[in-house]
Amino acid sequence: MTTETLALSVAHLHASYEKHAVLIDVNLTVARGEWVALLGPNASGKSTLLHCVVGMMAPRSGAITICGRSLAEDVRGAKAKLGFACAPERLPSLLTGRQCLEIYAAAKGLTSIGAEVLELAARFQYMKLLDQFVGAYSLGTRQKLAVLLALLGEPELIVLDEAFNGLDPASSLALKHYLRERVLEKKCSVLLATHALDIVERYADRAALLLNGRIAHEWRKEELAAMREKSEEGFEAALAAAAVEAEGK
Amino acid sequence: MPRWLLARPYLHAGVLGWINRHRRNRLLLPGIIIAVLAAGALLAVPAAGAVLEFLGQNPAIPFVLVGAGTAALTARRKTKLYQELSRSWLAPLAAPASIFERMVLPALLQLLLMTAAWDIPYMAGSLSHEGVAYLGMAAAAGWLAGSVVGWFSAHDKTVGAPNFHYVTIRKPRPDWATAPRLTPLSYWAVGQARVSAKPKLTAKALIFVLLALPMGIPGEKAIAIAAGTLVVWYLLALAVSAARVARSAAQWLSVTTVRYVSFTGSLGWGVLLVQIWTCAWVVFFTLMVSVPLALRIGMATFECVVLTCVDVAVACWFAMKAAGMEPGRR
Numbered sequence: 001m002t003t004e005t006l007a008l009s010v011a012h013l014h015a016s017y018e019k020h021a022v023l024i025d026v027n028l029t030v031a032r033g034e035w036v037a038l039l040g041p042n043a044s045g046k047s048t049l050l051h052c053v054v055g056m057m058a059p060r061s062g063a064i065t066i067c068g069r070s071l072a073e074d075v076r077g078a079k080a081k082l083g084f085a086c087a088p089e090r091l092p093s094l095l096t097g098r099q100c101l102e103i104y105a106a107a108k109g110l111t112s113i114g115a116e117v118l119e120l121a122a123r124f125q126y127m128k129l130l131d132q133f134v135g136a137y138s139l140g141t142r143q144k145l146a147v148l149l150a151l152l153g154e155p156e157l158i159v160l161d162e163a164f165n166g167l168d169p170a171s172s173l174a175l176k177h178y179l180r181e182r183v184l185e186k187k188c189s190v191l192l193a194t195h196a197l198d199i200v201e202r203y204a205d206r207a208a209l210l211l212n213g214r215i216a217h218e219w220r221k222e223e224l225a226a227m228r229e230k231s232e233e234g235f236e237a238a239l240a241a242a243a244v245e246a247e248g249k
Numbered sequence: 250m251p252r253w254l255l256a257r258p259y260l261h262a263g264v265l266g267w268i269n270r271h272r273r274n275r276l277l278l279p280g281i282i283i284a285v286l287a288a289g290a291l292l293a294v295p296a297a298g299a300v301l302e303f304l305g306q307n308p309a310i311p312f313v314l315v316g317a318g319t320a321a322l323t324a325r326r327k328t329k330l331y332q333e334l335s336r337s338w339l340a341p342l343a344a345p346a347s348i349f350e351r352m353v354l355p356a357l358l359q360l361l362l363m364t365a366a367w368d369i370p371y372m373a374g375s376l377s378h379e380g381v382a383y384l385g386m387a388a389a390a391g392w393l394a395g396s397v398v399g400w401f402s403a404h405d406k407t408v409g410a411p412n413f414h415y416v417t418i419r420k421p422r423p424d425w426a427t428a429p430r431l432t433p434l435s436y437w438a439v440g441q442a443r444v445s446a447k448p449k450l451t452a453k454a455l456i457f458v459l460l461a462l463p464m465g466i467p468g469e470k471a472i473a474i475a476a477g478t479l480v481v482w483y484l485l486a487l488a489v490s491a492a493r494v495a496r497s498a499a500q501w502l503s504v505t506t507v508r509y510v511s512f513t514g515s516l517g518w519g520v521l522l523v524q525i526w527t528c529a530w531v532v533f534f535t536l537m538v539s540v541p542l543a544l545r546i547g548m549a550t551f552e553c554v555v556l557t558c559v560d561v562a563v564a565c566w567f568a569m570k571a572a573g574m575e576p577g578r579r
Contacts, residue, residue: 054341056334079343086338094266100338103265106250107258107344133269149338 006065007032007081007157007189008053013062015045015052022048023059024213030157032067033186035179037200038193039239040210046193049210050161053191054084067156080108083155083188085163088142093135097126097145100134101152108153116178117151123174124148140166147175160192164199176203201228201235209242216246257347258339289369298375301367305380308387309461315363315391316398317457322359323399324453326352331403356396363388395457402453431511434498435519442490442520446483454482480531484524484550488557491520492564499568509569509576517561524554 008030015023022045030036040046051057053064055071055078064071066078091100105113121127124144134142143166150158158179164172180203182188192199200207207224209217219227219238227238254261271278291297304311330348334340367384370376376384422430458478462471495516502512528550535543569576 051335056336056340076343079341082341082343084341086341090336090338092262092266092338094269095262096269099262099265099269103258103261103339104342106255106261107339107342109256133273146338 005032006030007034007067008191009063009065010049010053011063011065013049013052013059013064015048015057015059015062022213023052026062026210026213026215028208028215030189030191032156032189033183034205035183035190035192035203037204037207038191038210039195039197039200039207040193041243044210045213046210047161050084050159050191050193054082054159055079056084081156083150083152083158085143085146085150085158085160087161088139088146088166091134091137091142091145093133096131096133097137098130100145100149101130104149104152110153113152114154116154117148120151120174120178121148123178124171138166140168140171143167144171151178154187156188158188158190160190160194162194163192164194164196179203197235197239200224207235209239209246211243211246217242256344257350258342258344259333259337259347260350262339263351289365292366292369293373293375295375298370298373301370301376301384302380305367305376305382305384305387308383309463311384312387312391312394313457313461315388316395316460317454319356319359319392319395320399320402320453320457321395323352323356323396324403325399326355327400327403352400360389360392363392391457394460398453398456402449431507431515432519434494434512434516435522437498438491438494438516438520439487439523441494442483442486442523445486445490446479451479451482455479480527483527484553484557487520487524488560491516491557491561495561495564495568496571499565499572499574503572503574507574509565509574512569513562513565516565517558520561521554521557524557528554 006029008028010026010028013023013026013028014021026045026049028036028038028049038046038049048057052059053066053071055075064078067081069078069081071078095103101113118127121130121144126141126144126148129137129141134145137145143163147160147163150160150163164175167175176199179188179190183190183205192204194200201224204224205221207219208215211217219235224235227235250261250264254264330346330351334346364385367376367381367388371378371381455475455478459471459475462474498516499512528547531550532543532547535546566576
């Protein structure tokens with residue numbers, strides 16, 4: 001695959017917190033119109049990888065390219081293609097949800113907030129909370145706002161870090177369907193760090209297991225589908241086996 | 250909202266935040282205006298003019314105070330802004346971070362307030378022309394030097410999590426799991442004090458102290474003053490950290506039934522122990538120079554330890570009360 005057909009390319013990425021290496025020679029690609037799930041135990045480096053991808057953390061070495069634009073050489077160009085759902089606790093408590101959406105839309109140079117995003121907000125049952133302060137929101141409501149912010153401006157690459165945490169089942173399903181539709185229409189690609197294996201089984205095109213800062217295993221779409229069909233325990237057993245194998249190495 | 254503000258999300262969010270603060274609390278803006286007017290009226294009192302006249306005659310004092318304060322504020326502001334580049338909800342946006350505007354605007358506001366502080370007594374006639382000139386020059390020089398030192402002392406790296414420290418406990422208590430105690434509360438306070446008193450930070454403050462020393466002062470005296478400053482800084486950092494940690498710890502433990510005595514004792518003992526240990530070394534070293542001086546310093550350090558006891562007790566009481574923990578319950 002060339003960089004033109006890739007929504008995201010991560011090559012030989014190393015990242016560390018002071019002397020503590022968190023990512024070691026990570027290579028990952030996300031094709032256009034592809035949903036990739038990033039799996040791994042706690043503290044395996046998933047969030048760090050996502051923060052490097054969205055430019056919130058500078059890696060020690062390696063290259064990140066988003067829709068053909070290098071994050072190191074053309075930060076603005078690369079970030080313009082991105083949508084990232086930040087951690088809910090980082091949203092400003094002194095602003096209202098509507099103000100947050102307004103700021104994001106203005107900063108992205110949008111003339112209006114897309115009808116699809118507003119429709120999703122309505123399906124989230126979020127519209128009635130728009131004029132309340134973020135500080136008064138529950139975790140789930142903050143999560144909804146973080147996701148809506150990520151989807152503003154029809155980004156070509158949507159990066160989500162545990163974005164389904166705290167969402168009620170109806171909103172979670174609405175978001176999965178929304179992302180699936182957009183991915184199928186090749187309007188965007190999704191990179192999702194998650195522990196929810198049902199999403200990996202049913203929605204992801206590909207899955208990667210990050211273990212101790214390295215990509216330990218990858219599953220293609222056909223493998224995921226086969227596991228879904230064959231095994232009773234489905235992906236859960238395969239993930240556990242891959243983790244044990246990687247630890248053994 | 251003007252178009253240029255819309256294109257600068259950090260400033261846009263800041264402005265909306267202030268507007269919302271006012272909307273939530275309609276007394277805030279009138280309160281600030283009244284406070285500013287009251288401060289202005291206070292500055293017009295002859296006593297304030299006399300104090301400023303004294304500072305004008307001793308320009309080293311305003312230079313050090315303004316310089317150290319500005320350096321601390323500038324460094325803190327810069328660190329915060331650069332941390333936001335990797336932590337803010339606006340960080341993933343392809344929009345300007347407006348570092349320059351967000352650094353310069355508060356600095357100019359500080360300069361404006363400082364100028365007003367000596368212009369008001371000057372206009373009220375309680376500060377002489379020479380006094381205002383010397384004070385203005387010393388404070389402006391301190392502000393300039395502090396801004397430069399503060400800017401270059403703070404790091405501008407967004408690599409890694411800010412204030413990221415891997416701490417290894419060298420010797421964990423063997424029965425920590427079978428007989429848990431509240432003692433780590435004091436390690437928290439001591440650890441926080443060490444962060445506030447790390448050499449990287451104190452060395453910059455020392456620059457201003459050394460600059461304020463009169464010409465021709467003997468070397469050993471200069472070293473003693475510098476060392477004394479470091480000790481005072483550390484003792485103060487311990488006292489302040491204890492109060493800060495009391496607040497955080499009380500909020501964290503508000504769902505537990507911890508009692509005031511054990512909470513205060515657990516938090517305070519480590520802080521006091523470190524203070525006593527530090528003071529003992531100071532007295533020991535002074536003893537080698539002069540016994541009367543060591544006695545005087547010994548008394549001062551004793552007072553410092555007593556004050557810290559009171560500080561911890563009061564801070565824990567109010568922290569527990571604020572967290573709804575009934576500190577008076579037996």
